[in-house]
């Protein structure tokens with residue numbers, strides 16, 4: 001094995017009690033959410049596990065990796081001064097360097113905070129990627145596949161991007177504008193939405209912008225990717241038969257949608273099958289052998305030998321999305337099934353959603 005090929009990935013707790021229990025079952029049980037949030041401020045970076053068995057489908061090259069946890073939750077990261085959060089993430093990066101990682105991936109909120117990895121990359125010796133380019137690529141693959149399975153024809157569909165002014169949302173909007181005739185961009189700031197709208201114009205979609213989440217009601221396909229710390233899409237916002245691809249962590253779609261709407265399909269933003277017999281050494285909530293797209297971006301770049309800052313900063317060019325899609329596909333990464341509220345989505349489930357949507361429409 002070429003031990004030179006290595007990477008590390010930073011994860012962090014999202015649901016404090018549940019995620020702390022994954023590493024320390026007793027602590028997760030006895031501490032309250034508030035106590036975890038409080039104590040996490042004083043916690044150093046946590047070594048989680050060694051990752052083995054990733055193997056490129058095209059070159060046979062193997063890759064070794066590590067998970068390191070930044071102890072902060074999204075709420076903590078938003079409430080602390082950004083400099084303090086940078087310091088903790090950089091400390092995680094130093095741990096990755098000590099372990100021998102040659103590339104560092106920033107997971108979930110560690111990629112959102114501040115300038116999306118630029119400062120962190122400057123302060124570390126190893127290169128950094130925030131995973132946004134492949135997250136966009138896979139989210140759109142998931143939307144296309146879910147549309148196909150729900151018999152929604154993209155060439156006549158209405159789509160929405162919620163969080164359209166964000167790094168991931170704006171690029172998803174630019175690509176969707178080429179694939180659907182009607183696109184609604186939902187955000188919180190009219191001026192920023194107008195700028196994204198301008199970027200999206202000139203393709204097949206008629207584009208509208210909105211500050212009101214209720215405006216997604218007429219849409220067949222919704223891609224949601226805000227950095228809100230609480231859910232923003234409720235049962236009444238969705239029409240029967242709608243597909244929602246929720247890329248956000250924490251989720252944008254309320255658990256009430258799962259409880260009350262059996263006529264809509266909610267999927268998480270693209271689960272990725274990792275090439276080789278991968279052993280993550282840690283249960284981060286996915287079935288064996290599957291990862292988030294942002295994790296997969298780090299692995300694919302390391303298999304490609306691209307030890308350089310990649311997706312970093314608050315702008316992801318379209319060319320980078322297509323490039324990482326090509327690199328990852330060549331090494332054997334692919335979309336692999338859907339999950340919805342931490343459960344696998346089966347063919348039967350999709351069939352039931354289609355039948356209930358038809359009944360609701362009648």
Ligand SMILES: NC(=O)c1ccc[n+]([C@@H]2O[C@H](COP(=O)([O-])OP(=O)(O)OC[C@H]3O[C@@H](n4cnc5c(N)ncnc54)[C@H](OP(=O)(O)O)[C@@H]3O)[C@@H](O)[C@H]2O)c1
Pocket residue numbers: 107108109111112116130131132135163164165166167168169187188189192225226227228229232247248249250269292293294295
């Ligand atoms: N699934 C994966 O593999 C993966 C990978 C990377 C990131 N993510 C997740 O993707 C999400 C977005 O990441 P990003 O890098 O695109 O973040 P970002 O650039 O900060 O964009 C966030 C967007 O959310 C909007 N927003 C923030 N708070 C909101 C609220 N309370 N209500 C409505 N909209 C709100 C922002 O609006 P303004 O422009 O007005 O601030 C912006 O449009 C995060 O949840 C992150 O954890 C997932």
